[in-house]
Amino acid sequence: MEQPSNRNIVRIIQGRREEAARRVVEEFPLRLRVNDRDLATLVCSPHQLNYLVAGFLRLQGFIDSLDDIIIMGVCQADAQAELRLKSEVPGQLRPILTSGCGTGITFNLPQSILRSSAALCRSYRAADVFHVMRELNDRAEHYRNHGGIHSAAIGDADGLRLYAEDIGRHNTLDRLAGEALFRNLDLQNKLLVTSGRISTEMVAKAARLGVGLLASRTSPTDKAIDLCEQAGITLIGYLRGDRMEIFSHPQQLTVNDHPAHP
Structure with missing residues (x-):
């Protein structure tokens, strides 16, 4: 789990001013490259990024199991995840920006699964x-x-x-x-x-x-x-x-x- 950082703030309480420290969470943009293509930037928290990347690909319908991934490398220092999948990523992706915090992204709604x-x-x-x-x-x-x-x-x-x-x-x-x-x-x-x-x-x-x-x-x-x-x-x-x-x-x-x- 990531450790939140501390930031200096000025707090006002009943008209009085005081200096204080506040713990804040980190916003981490992770660049996702799949089969040598930039697929998305996931705005996330910087912990257990392998779960996030695999789950994102699963819920977008790009993989069904870990066997569908040939190579997965996640470099937190470079803020990048690089993957090679067995299947090709569709040539024309039409991302839809959703209402999720950090600008959620989805490429499709699985109508067959819903049925x-x-x-x-x-x-x-x-x-x-x-x-x-x-x-x-x-x-x-x-x-x-x-x-x-x-x-x-x-x-x-x-x-x-x-x-x-x-x-x-x-x-x-x-x-x-x-x-x-x-x-x-x-x-x-x-x-x-x-x-x-x-x-x-x-x-x-x-x-x-x-x-x-x-x-x-x-x-x-x-x-x-x-x-x-x-x-x-x-x-x-x-x-x-x-x-x-x-x-x-x-x-x-x-x-x-x-x-x-x-």
């Missing part, structure tokens, strides 16, 4: 969702210390399985996807909780991972709700304490052993 996900029948317990979110909050030390960091986690009935944090909420999902590849973990039908707003690119990435429930401490966008409806994903917002609001597919969630119908 196949919608056909699944899933079941979750509200108690497990609350439990995984509590575990996420317990691990989010950086957010509590200085703010500016998003966190996300994958879990199930047994609790939290994967955890990631980054300055960009979309980057946290890439990190989870990459770590799952390195650890050979199947995320099909797991639940995903996040500290940040849920927008369409977050839903698309969750669907590509096979996640069936997506929950946040904050709000989803209207189009994220529509996309979750199409993908068969239970979408939960304002998950705080013992409260939650269910925006899509409530029948897949049981509360006190009863489906949470609208």
